[in-house]
Amino acid sequence: MELVTISDIEAAAKRVQGVAVRTPLLLQTWDPRGTLWLKPESLQPVGAFKVRGAFNAIGALDEERRSRGVIAYSSGNHAQAVAYAAQQYGVPAVIVVPDVAPRIKVEATRAYGAEVIEVPIGEHEGKARELAAERGLTLVPPYDDAAIIAGQGTAGLEIAEDLPDVEVVLVPVSGGGLASGVGTAIKARCPRAKVIGVEPALAGDTAEGLRLGRQVDWPQADRARTIADGLRAQPSELTFAHLKQVVDAMVTVSEDEIREAMRTLARKARLVAEPSGAVATAAYLFHAGELPAGRTVALVSGGNADPALFAEILAAG
Amino acid sequence: MELVTISDIEAAAKRVQGVAVRTPLLLQTWDPRGTLWLKPESLQPVGAFKVRGAFNAIGALDEERRSRGVIAYSSGNHAQAVAYAAQQYGVPAVIVVPDVAPRIKVEATRAYGAEVIEVPIGEHEGKARELAAERGLTLVPPYDDAAIIAGQGTAGLEIAEDLPDVEVVLVPVSGGGLASGVGTAIKARCPRAKVIGVEPALAGDTAEGLRLGRQVDWPQADRARTIADGLRAQPSELTFAHLKQVVDAMVTVSEDEIREAMRTLARKARLVAEPSGAVATAAYLFHAGELPAGRTVALVSGGNADPALFAEILAAG
Numbered sequence: 001m002e003l004v005t006i007s008d009i010e011a012a013a014k015r016v017q018g019v020a021v022r023t024p025l026l027l028q029t030w031d032p033r034g035t036l037w038l039k040p041e042s043l044q045p046v047g048a049f050k051v052r053g054a055f056n057a058i059g060a061l062d063e064e065r066r067s068r069g070v071i072a073y074s075s076g077n078h079a080q081a082v083a084y085a086a087q088q089y090g091v092p093a094v095i096v097v098p099d100v101a102p103r104i105k106v107e108a109t110r111a112y113g114a115e116v117i118e119v120p121i122g123e124h125e126g127k128a129r130e131l132a133a134e135r136g137l138t139l140v141p142p143y144d145d146a147a148i149i150a151g152q153g154t155a156g157l158e159i160a161e162d163l164p165d166v167e168v169v170l171v172p173v174s175g176g177g178l179a180s181g182v183g184t185a186i187k188a189r190c191p192r193a194k195v196i197g198v199e200p201a202l203a204g205d206t207a208e209g210l211r212l213g214r215q216v217d218w219p220q221a222d223r224a225r226t227i228a229d230g231l232r233a234q235p236s237e238l239t240f241a242h243l244k245q246v247v248d249a250m251v252t253v254s255e256d257e258i259r260e261a262m263r264t265l266a267r268k269a270r271l272v273a274e275p276s277g278a279v280a281t282a283a284y285l286f287h288a289g290e291l292p293a294g295r296t297v298a299l300v301s302g303g304n305a306d307p308a309l310f311a312e313i314l315a316a317g
Numbered sequence: 318m319e320l321v322t323i324s325d326i327e328a329a330a331k332r333v334q335g336v337a338v339r340t341p342l343l344l345q346t347w348d349p350r351g352t353l354w355l356k357p358e359s360l361q362p363v364g365a366f367k368v369r370g371a372f373n374a375i376g377a378l379d380e381e382r383r384s385r386g387v388i389a390y391s392s393g394n395h396a397q398a399v400a401y402a403a404q405q406y407g408v409p410a411v412i413v414v415p416d417v418a419p420r421i422k423v424e425a426t427r428a429y430g431a432e433v434i435e436v437p438i439g440e441h442e443g444k445a446r447e448l449a450a451e452r453g454l455t456l457v458p459p460y461d462d463a464a465i466i467a468g469q470g471t472a473g474l475e476i477a478e479d480l481p482d483v484e485v486v487l488v489p490v491s492g493g494g495l496a497s498g499v500g501t502a503i504k505a506r507c508p509r510a511k512v513i514g515v516e517p518a519l520a521g522d523t524a525e526g527l528r529l530g531r532q533v534d535w536p537q538a539d540r541a542r543t544i545a546d547g548l549r550a551q552p553s554e555l556t557f558a559h560l561k562q563v564v565d566a567m568v569t570v571s572e573d574e575i576r577e578a579m580r581t582l583a584r585k586a587r588l589v590a591e592p593s594g595a596v597a598t599a600a601y602l603f604h605a606g607e608l609p610a611g612r613t614v615a616l617v618s619g620g621n622a623d624p625a626l627f628a629e630i631l632a633a634g
Binding site for chain 1: 359362586621629
């Protein structure tokens with residue numbers, strides 16, 4: 001299987017420049033260890049790193065194919081990212097979402113001009129493939145795609161540029177596109193740095209899979225238990241192959257740790273993180289014993305927290 | 318009276334480089350007008366733009382004087398900024414705070430290694446001057462100082478670099494150091510852009526003063542009514558002279574508008590803003606009729622919201 005290379009990520013960096021925000025690394029001066037930098041991908045257009053991959057994937061299409069339009073299936077941030085990227089390229093987008101997706105994300109997707117089609121959970125991928133064939137649209141998958149992985153990897157390239165002596169990179173893992181891309185960039189540019197994947201324990205399929213050295217399949221109903229609605233997917237064959245190469249270890253975090261990390265991010269880092277966006281910070285805060293010491297970047301992957309849930313979490317602790 | 322120049326601000330930019338975060342401009346893609354960029358100074362160390370001025374002021378002292386230490390009086394973010402900057406320079410800091418200051422800010426100031434002295438409100442400036450004389454410390458004023466104004470102006474320099482065709486810059490006004498510095502930078506680099514100062518209506522002394530063409534004095538008790546605890550000061554002779562030169566107009570916002578802007582910043586921009594940090598965004602959202610149209614930067618000056626207040630505001634709307 002052919003893996004994404006640092007050259008692919010460098011090419012992606014040129015495509016996303018000026019569209020994705022060059023997010024700064026934020027040293028957290030309140031942290032007693034003094035070794036935590038945040039990469040706030042929550043500040044991207046659409047509020048998540050996903051805009052990097054979407055832009056790269058649509059930009060990599062030939063003009064004729066691109067102009068016919070794109071289609072995506074997603075429970076959230078990927079939907080918005082594809083809608084936004086398509087709008088920027090001036091091409092039509094259809095987004096198929098499960099009907100349990102957070103309302104805030106569905107509405108935002110529509111606001112970017114996409115046609116949104118809601119289907120029962122579990123059917124959205126099939127429906128998207130069916131519509132792609134029917135209407136001649138190009139499917140932009142959420143993670144199982146080399147251009148998506150390369151696009152997400154541009155966040156890793158920026159980490160390496162801004163903190164060349166980084167020692168630990170903490171990155172959330174779900175479908176694995178982000179961790180594959182960021183890990184590939186870090187291993188190429190900062191080969192001594194450790195790349196640590198982070199999952200909710202309730203959706204810890206990749207931790208188990210990497211420990212066993214093979215893909216495992218957790219029932220959807222099990223993965224759906226976590227509050228981190230962006231981390232309920234599991235790697236594809238392609239992303240799993242990358243993760244085996246570039247992830248040094250996995251850490252799993254509890255639901256309470258995710259909530260506490262959201263509070264810390266709001267109060268100390270002044271960032272609104274969605275639950276999925278807080279897991280890397282939760283690993284730093286609550287699993288120091290499982291992590292190498294040293295200059296650490298925690299990637300805050302997204303900020304689209306449901307307003308009511310966010311208010312409840314802030315009020316609770 | 319000698320005003321701060323663009324050269325002073327350029328010199329300050331060299332001093333703060335690598336210490337203050339080079340905050341990005343964040344285009345707000347959810348905004349139907351499509352003309353809003355945020356400058357998130359809430360992401361600075363200590364959570365506010367104040368670190369720029371403090372660093373520049375302490376950095377501009379000669380080594381002998383600096384080594385004896387610094388002292389500041391402040392109700393909040395300036396305190397933390399001076400404490401943090403002094404810690405970075407390795408010199409002692411004493412901070413005199415009014416005993417009504419938000420606890421989160423007092424605790425954060427102590428965490429940066431400063432000696433914190435709490436006195437009744439209204440006495441903190443006098444006490445600081447007394448201690449400065451007694452202990453041979455250099456007073457770092459919150460705004461009435463050319464080095465502070467030049468330091469804050471570096472935020473304006475960055476706006477001009479990142480969006481050279483900016484048309485409107487919205488900046489909070491309290492003591493006026495930020496607006497003086499940012500306005501000076503913008504007028505030098507983007508002379509066609511309008512610089513608009515924003516105040517809470519309940520502390521609208523500068524709006525009144527600039528309308529009358531002379532400094533006015535509002536009773537402390539009146540200014541204390543606003544939720545925006547960072548905007549209760551009023552300009553000095555020095556900052557007022559700058560504001561007359563570089564501020565094209567003033568806008569005042571209501572308390573409800575400030576709260577609504579905090580909710581919008583959290584939900585749409587994924588930023589935690591303190592009330593003072595939200596006034597420029599409130600002006601954009603609710604006072605479009607008083608503002609020139611066009612590419613607008615709203616400066617989010619700080620993010621140190623009291624956690625309970627922030628949770629209450631998020632839950633309320």
